[in-house]
Amino acid sequence: MNVLDIIKPENQVFCKSKLMTDTTLSYCPGCGHGTAHNLAMEVIDEMGISEDTIGVAPVGCSVLAYDFMNIDITQAAHGRAPAVATAIARTWPEKYVFTYQGDGDLAAIGTAETIHACNRGENIVIIFVNNGIYGMTGGQMAPTTLEGMRSSTSPYGREIESMGSPLKMTELVANLPGVHYVTRQAVHTHKHARKAKKAIKKAFENTRLKKGLSFVEIVSNCNSGWKMTPLESNIWMEENMFPYFPLGDIKVNGILK
Amino acid sequence: MSELKLMKGNEALAEAAIRAGVDAYFGYPITPQSEVIEYLMTERPEERTGMVVLQAESEVAAINMVYGAASTGKKVMTSSSSPGISLKLEGISYLAGAELPSVIVNVVRGGPGLGTIQPSQADYFQSVKGGGHGDYKLYVLAPSSVQEMADFVEDAFDIAFKYRAPVLILSDGLIGQMMEKVNLKEQQVRLTDEEVIKLNGDWATTGKTKNRERNIITSLDLQSEKMEARVRRLMKKYEQMEQEDMRYEEFQTEDAEYLFVAYGSSARIAQKAVQLARAKGIKAGLLRPITLFPYPKKVLFDLADQVKGILSVELNAGQMVEDVRLSVEHKVPVEHFGRTGGIIHTPEEVLEALEQKFIK
Numbered sequence: 001m002n003v004l005d006i007i008k009p010e011n012q013v014f015c016k017s018k019l020m021t022d023t024t025l026s027y028c029p030g031c032g033h034g035t036a037h038n039l040a041m042e043v044i045d046e047m048g049i050s051e052d053t054i055g056v057a058p059v060g061c062s063v064l065a066y067d068f069m070n071i072d073i074t075q076a077a078h079g080r081a082p083a084v085a086t087a088i089a090r091t092w093p094e095k096y097v098f099t100y101q102g103d104g105d106l107a108a109i110g111t112a113e114t115i116h117a118c119n120r121g122e123n124i125v126i127i128f129v130n131n132g133i134y135g136m137t138g139g140q141m142a143p144t145t146l147e148g149m150r151s152s153t154s155p156y157g158r159e160i161e162s163m164g165s166p167l168k169m170t171e172l173v174a175n176l177p178g179v180h181y182v183t184r185q186a187v188h189t190h191k192h193a194r195k196a197k198k199a200i201k202k203a204f205e206n207t208r209l210k211k212g213l214s215f216v217e218i219v220s221n222c223n224s225g226w227k228m229t230p231l232e233s234n235i236w237m238e239e240n241m242f243p244y245f246p247l248g249d250i251k252v253n254g255i256l257k
Numbered sequence: 258m259s260e261l262k263l264m265k266g267n268e269a270l271a272e273a274a275i276r277a278g279v280d281a282y283f284g285y286p287i288t289p290q291s292e293v294i295e296y297l298m299t300e301r302p303e304e305r306t307g308m309v310v311l312q313a314e315s316e317v318a319a320i321n322m323v324y325g326a327a328s329t330g331k332k333v334m335t336s337s338s339s340p341g342i343s344l345k346l347e348g349i350s351y352l353a354g355a356e357l358p359s360v361i362v363n364v365v366r367g368g369p370g371l372g373t374i375q376p377s378q379a380d381y382f383q384s385v386k387g388g389g390h391g392d393y394k395l396y397v398l399a400p401s402s403v404q405e406m407a408d409f410v411e412d413a414f415d416i417a418f419k420y421r422a423p424v425l426i427l428s429d430g431l432i433g434q435m436m437e438k439v440n441l442k443e444q445q446v447r448l449t450d451e452e453v454i455k456l457n458g459d460w461a462t463t464g465k466t467k468n469r470e471r472n473i474i475t476s477l478d479l480q481s482e483k484m485e486a487r488v489r490r491l492m493k494k495y496e497q498m499e500q501e502d503m504r505y506e507e508f509q510t511e512d513a514e515y516l517f518v519a520y521g522s523s524a525r526i527a528q529k530a531v532q533l534a535r536a537k538g539i540k541a542g543l544l545r546p547i548t549l550f551p552y553p554k555k556v557l558f559d560l561a562d563q564v565k566g567i568l569s570v571e572l573n574a575g576q577m578v579e580d581v582r583l584s585v586e587h588k589v590p591v592e593h594f595g596r597t598g599g600i601i602h603t604p605e606e607v608l609e610a611l612e613q614k615f616i617k
Contacts (some may be wrong), residue, residue, distance in 0.1 A: 048512045054329065057475075066473045072462035074328040075475035080321035084312065084362050087325030087333070090309045091281050092450065095464060113321070114313035189422075 003039040009073040014190070017041035023067045030230025032220030033061060035187040036129055036190045038070055039099070043204055044071065052090050053096040056081040058110075060102040061135040079110025082117035087126045096207050098125035104134045107143040107169040114169065121178025121212035125203040128170065128215065131222040132241060137226035143167040146240055151225070166244060170217040180208050182251040187244075188221060188234045199249075211254075216226055219245050260441045265431040266352075266406040267292035269441070270336070270362060270426075273407035275302045277414060278445040280331035280453075281309040283322035287341045288374040289430035290325065290364035294336075294415040301305050306447045316341040320348030320361070327357035328474040330457030331415055332448070336362035338430070339369060339380050341465070342388075349423055350389030353491065354476025358417035362426040364433035375599020376430030378523060381576035385550045392488045394495050395425040396502070397549040399520040403437035411442070416502060420494045421460070427549060429572065430524040431601060495551075504547035505556055513542025515611055516560055518581050519570040520546050522601070526568045529604035534611065541611065549577070557584035564589060566615035570607055571595040590615065 005011060019041035025074070027033045044050050050071055057065040059078035066073035076084040082097035089097040106114050106128050117124065133151055141151040141158060144166050148157040174182040181203060183223040185196035196218060203214035221235035221239050249257055261288040264272065271293045274282060282302075284294040294312060302308035309326075313319035319335050326333035342363045352359050363384065367377035380468050396416050398409045407426060427568060448456070454463050458472075466470040478484035506524075509531055510516065519527035524545040534541035544560060546553050561567070567589060569578035578593035585591060594601045594610035 050464075051466050054462050054464060056325070063477060066471075066475065070471055071467065072465045073474070073475070074325065074462050074580055075355075075477060076324070077321060077347055080317070080324070080348070083318040083321035083327070084325035085283065086311070086318075087283060087309075087322035090311060090322075091326045091331045091333070092329060092463070094450075112314055113318050117319065203358045 005208060017045055019045045019070045021068055021070045026064050027061060028224045030221070030223045030233065032131070032187045032218065033129060035193055036127065036196070036218050036220065037065065039187065039193060039200055040098070040127060041069055043197060043201045044096070047201070047204055049096050049204070050109055052094065054092070056085045056088070056097070056099040057185040058099065058101040058105040060105050062100055062102060062129065063136065065100055079105050079108070079126070080113055081105065082110065082122070082124070082126065086117050086122045087122070089122055089124050093123070096125070096204060098127060098204070101125045101126070101129070102135070103130045103132065103142045105142040107167050111232040115173065118173040118179045118213050118215065119176045121180070123207055123210050125207055125214045125216065127200065128217045129220050130217055130245065131220045132166070132227070133222050133225040135222050135225050139227075146244055150205070152252060168245070170215060170250060173215055178212055179215060179251060180212040180254050183215075183249045184219060184245060184247050186219050186247055188237065217245070219247065259443050262439055262441060263348070263436055264439050265292055265436050266366065266403045266428065268296045269407040269439045270386055270410060271296035271300070272441055273410040273601045274334060274422050275292035275300060275305055275308060276442055276444050278332065278447040279334055279410070279412045279414070280309055280447060281326045281333045283313050283319040283333070285313050285316045285319050285337065285341060287338045289366055289376070289433050290338045290362070292433070293362070298612065306444070308447065316344035317348065317391045317466045318605065320345035322331060323359050323361070324348055324352055324355070324357060327352065328355070328361040328462050330461030330463060334362065335362065336358040337525060338366045339368050339377070342380065346389035349395070350391055350393060351476050352423040353393035353395070354391060354422045354487070355474050356491070357474065358415040358421050359423045360417055360426065360430065361423060365427065365429040367597065374430065376572060376601060377520060377597065377599060378429055378521060378572035378595075379574070379576070379597065381549065381571065381573060382426065384425055385552070385580070386393065393491055394550050396420070396498055397425045397427050399427045399547060399549050400432055401521050401524045401545065403435065403439045406432060407439050407441060420498065422494060427521065429522050433514070447494045459516050499551040502548065503553055505553040506545040506547055510542035510544060510547065510560060511591050512540055513544070513563065514540040514565050515615060516567045517541060517543045517566045517570050517607070517611070518546070518557070518567060518577070519543065520549060520577070523570045523572055524596070526602060526604055528608055530607035530611070533548040533604055537606040538609070539616065552580055552584065554584040557581060558586065558588070561585035562590040567591045568611050568614060569593045570602070572601065573597055
């Protein structure tokens with residue numbers, strides 16, 4: 001197969017979604033955010049709902065999501081995306097509203113907004129990218145930082161006694177009756193990315209059917225924050241993050257697995 | 258049909274919000290303004306006009322809900338009282354930075370801290386000097402009657418959408434809790450989604466259609482030059498507010514030798530003090546700023562040529578008095594009188610303060 005054959009549309013396996021802009025991603029090479037963005041945009045494009053979709057960007061690495069996603073986006077204060085999305089969904093009940101948040105945003109400063117939006121069963125999608133660290137501010141400890149994991153604010157490793165255990169927000173919100181769908185995915189391999197896309201699609205389908213809140217966690221890497229090469233970080237993620245944050249569906253159609 | 262009713266200030270504000278065709282209210286209970294959300298919940302505005310009312314999990318969530326609905330071009334408001342407004346200040350700064358039309362109501366109680374649930378005007382600095390972080394101002398309306406609690410809702414939204422900026426209605430526990438007759442305007446039809454898109458679709462995040470670029474709502478500009486341009490744009494709006502939308506009221510100032518300056522509930526008390534003074538042969542007058550930003554600086558500067566002394570009457574330890582002094586530029590002595598802690602000064606006390614500070 002020569003180059004001309006490879007680039008034929010019928011031979012294309014993956015491509016940048018039409019809903020991704022041409023702006024150069026601000027993410028570090030190797031980071032999972034780009035893939036997660038692309039999957040969300042692919043789903044919105046394939047469902048033909050881009051004109052009726054309003055995104056809410058967080059504070060953190062993905063604060064500039066609106067530079068990369070070619071849809072209307074409101075950027076929220078740190079942790080407040082679920083409250084912002086609540087109001088948009090309530091005043092525009094026919095729209096598709098999603099938040100895209102990291103672990104510091106969703107599981108630390110925005111814990112109250114997350115839990116209460118989930119508990120009210122707002123008809124929104126929450127995409128939660130968990131890489132166990134504060135990336136944007138330079139690698140500080142997050143609520144999801146693993147035991148013993150080093151960060152700039154846990155330089156000797158996270159100590160459970162003084163710093164608490166890594167917070168499993170996803171399991172926590174799964175127990176709330178207003179939450180319809182909860183799943184944990186990854187995007188570091190093609191296989192995982194395909195599964196994650198299915199999950200995101202299911203989440204947006206739930207919005208269409210007015211089923212209430214869908215919560216998609218994506219366990220991802222932060223090679224810069226973890227001070228590893230991209231490949232090392234993915235291996236480390238599989239060996240350390242996945243045992244504590246196991247992948248798979250946690251709640252489907254309102255029923256805990 | 259307009260309607261004459263006897264209502265609490267808080268209730269009049271809530272009813273006026275429904276009648277003004279407001280799209281959404283997000284709030285959290287706090288004394289002395291809980292009647293606003295209680296009234297709205299009882300009235301079922303969802304059925305009357307389609308207005309959304311939601312009790313948020315916190316003041317922080319409520320103001321960010323305001324941010325969300327405002328970013329889509331809807332008419333949205335919240336209300337709270339002093340400690341709650343402190344919590345909302347982060348969101349208010351974001352609303353100003355992202356240039357979102359919205360209305361915030363503060364039914365002020367005494368502070369600092371948990372303070373007291375009694376009326377106060379101790380949030381003047383917080384309201385007009387920024388409050389939250391960064392270079393911004395709020396357009397601040399100060400009602401002094403139940404009628405104005407109702408009327409200012411619509412006025413506030415007019416300004417909010419004229420400038421794409423947050424507007425504060427600065428009331429207090431006295432105006433919020435007291436009952437007076439109020440003339441309620443007739444019901445306005447709430448805008449349809451199509452009308453909202455037509456009016457605000459050039460900036461609001463209502464869903465990107467093929468015929469336009471995507472709309473982005475943010476207060477972030479990582480490039481310094483862009484951020485400075487944003488701040489300059491805000492400052493230009495505030496200048497325009499000063500030129501076009503400053504409001505005040507004068508009471509018996511034509512021949513006044515002494516001037517009270519007071520807003521809100523204190524203006525009601527000072528007005529009575531003017532009458533008591535006049536009965537004693539003291540030629541007193543009152544200037545009542547209706548907007549605290551923009552402030553009637555020029556009016557005060559001119560009045561300073563005519564009077565022998567100015568008394569700033571406020572339910573606080575001396576806040577607006579600083580703006581009075583700045584306005585008159587040392588042309589005339591300026592003093593402050595005010596009670597704090599939730600104590601409301603009487604007209605007699607106010608007159609006595611004038612006499613002690615300037616006449617005796």
